[in-house]
Amino acid sequence: MNDKKIFLIKDKKYIIAGLVVFIALFTFPFWYNSGKAAPGPEIKLTEKAKAAKECVMPTAYMRAEHMQLLDIWRHSVVRNSDNTYVNPSGKAFTMSLSNTCLDCHSNKADFCDKCHDYASVRPYCFDCHIDNPKEIK
Amino acid sequence: MNVKYMYSLLAVIALFLLAYLGVEAAGLELLFGIIIPYVAVAAFVAGVVYRVMGWARSAVPFRIPSTCGQQKSLPWIKPNKFDNPFTPGAVVVRMILEVCCFRSLFRNTRNFIQEGKIAYQLEIWLWVAALAFHYAFLTVIVRHMRLFTEPVPALIKLVETVDSFFRFEILTDTIRVGVPGLYMSGLVLLAAVAFLFIRRIVIPHVKYISLPADFFPLFLIFGIAFTGILMRYFSKVNIRAAKELTLGLVSFHPTIPQGIGVVFYVHLFFVCILLAYFPFSKLMHMGGVFLSPTRNLPGNSRAVRHVNPWNYPVEVHTYEEYEEEFREKMIEAGLPVEKE
Incomplete structure (x- = not known):
């Protein structure tokens, strides 16, 4: 027992x-995390981006859908060889990550990477588009 | 219409409306974003401890392992080491196989009459769906850790990478899927939950024994997976703000960032309900499987004597003692005695 x-x-x-x-x-x-507060990163805009005021689409849309937009752009350029994007307000842009997006947002480390790292997102865009290279025409 | 699943469905819809209207109409972000999550986590931990300690306190008077093979016997009879474990080590192996591979569920058979005789058929689909469901859920939980850790550990990044390994991309004018990268686990989870639900309403005898408590977690998990998929691929929420909230919660610096999106609060509320409901429901089989006496005991009752721990100490008066006490009187009365 x-x-x-x-x-x-x-x-x-x-x-x-x-x-x-x-x-x-x-x-x-x-x-x-041992009690450390980690506030979300603050992204920095370049002077050129600040001066332009608006991106190809409104900020809220860009924040949520930029990856979708880039995918559509790629599809459009690569499959349909159409590289002009006209936004709803009638402004035309060249569909190019390197020449259009990264032209204003040339500070990848302070703009793209900050949120991507924070949210642990690893887009494969920059596998090819490294450090803002200009496409050779 | 079946009241058993209609009540569960209505309960989940009511919970959805509660969170949706609570945040969207009443502006109770503080309640749904901070107070309820903390309460839910506390309820989960306290509930799990309470349930497990309750099981730990229950004495196990008998060895009742389910024997699924030949017990250790005479040396020339081959024992089935893991299906009828004899040593604690074999029990551990059996438990690991049970927890990781659901072997007892794999043994599930369906019986029917064939040519006047009873026949058995392996019923594998429940096992497949259960395995898919549990592993998908585990993957989902592990990869959600990216929202709860800063910096994100490499292991969690690896799980994410593997989970989004296959790139499904559909890009038409109306359907746009593929960016952000599609997680397999989310789809598998949703499909498995759907299967487990359909099984309960399609198979008559399973439907007969299904209760609201069986349907409610299914609907709730379906709701969680659905809102999660909605947030990621369709009605996008602000992930930066979402992580700020979740990190704030786990680092005890809770904040309510602006503009996360109401779907996030619905998702979070569903998860909180699941956490708080978990310890007090059938879902507690997560802890229960480890404490099942039919699984975690070695089947050695022939070799080892097990005494019921709460046996009352019975006063025994043996014949020897009896004879010792009354020997003289027995001899006087002419009764036979063993010792003169």
Whole structure:
């Protein structure tokens, strides 16, 4: 009888150990950040971008859909060899990441990367479009 | 119409409306973004501890492992080491296989009458869907850690990369899918939940035993996956602001950034409900599987004597003691005794 009681207590130890491991895993984000507040990054606009005031589309749209827009641009240029984009207000742009987007937003590290790093997004755009190279015409 | 799933569906719709209207109409971002998440996490941790300790306190009087193979017996009979474990080590292996591969579910069979005889058929689809569901959910949880850590650990980035390995891209004037990169786990999760739900309403005897408590988590998880997919691919939320909120929560500097988008709050509220509901529902099988006496005990009752721990200490008066006490009287009465 005493043996059995000891055995039960021993089992309880395993259960508590398992519980502790589970709670440690579950609360991983709480102790990983160790109470440090990490406010979202502030992106910097270049003087040229500030002067232009508006991007090809309104800021809210660009913030949410810029990747979609770039995808459509690529599709349009590569598949349909149409490289002129006309936005709803009638302004025409050349569809080019290097020559149009990165022309104003030439500060990739302070503009693109900041949010991408923060949100752990790794777009493959810059696999080719490295450090704002100008396309050779 | 079946009240069992209609109630669950209505409950989830009510929860959706609560979060949607609470944030959109009443402006209760503070409640839905900070207070409820903290309460839900506290309820989850406290609930899990409470349930597990409750199970730990329950004594296990008998060895009741389900024996799925030949027990260790005579030396020339081959025992099935892991399906009928004899040692704690074999139990550990059996538990790992059970937790990671759902072997008991794999054994699920369907029986029917064929040519007047009973026949069994392997019923594999539940096992496949359950496996897909659990692993997809695990992947989803792990890759969500990118919103709860700064900097993001490499392992989590790796999971994300693997999850978005296949690039599905559909680009027409109306349907635009593929950017941001499609996560497999989200789609698998949604499909598996849909399968688990359809199974419950299509198979008559499964439908018969299904209760609102079976449907509610399915609808809730469907809601979570659906709002998640909606946020990522369709009605896009501000991810920077979303991470600011989630990081604020886990670093105990809660903030409510502006302009996240109401879908985020609905998603968060659904997750909070799931967390708070978890310990007090069937979902607690997550902890229960480790504490099932049918799984976690070695089947060694023939070799080891197990005494019920709460056996009352019975006063035993053996025949020897009896004879010792009454020997003289027995001899006087002419009764036979063992010792003179």
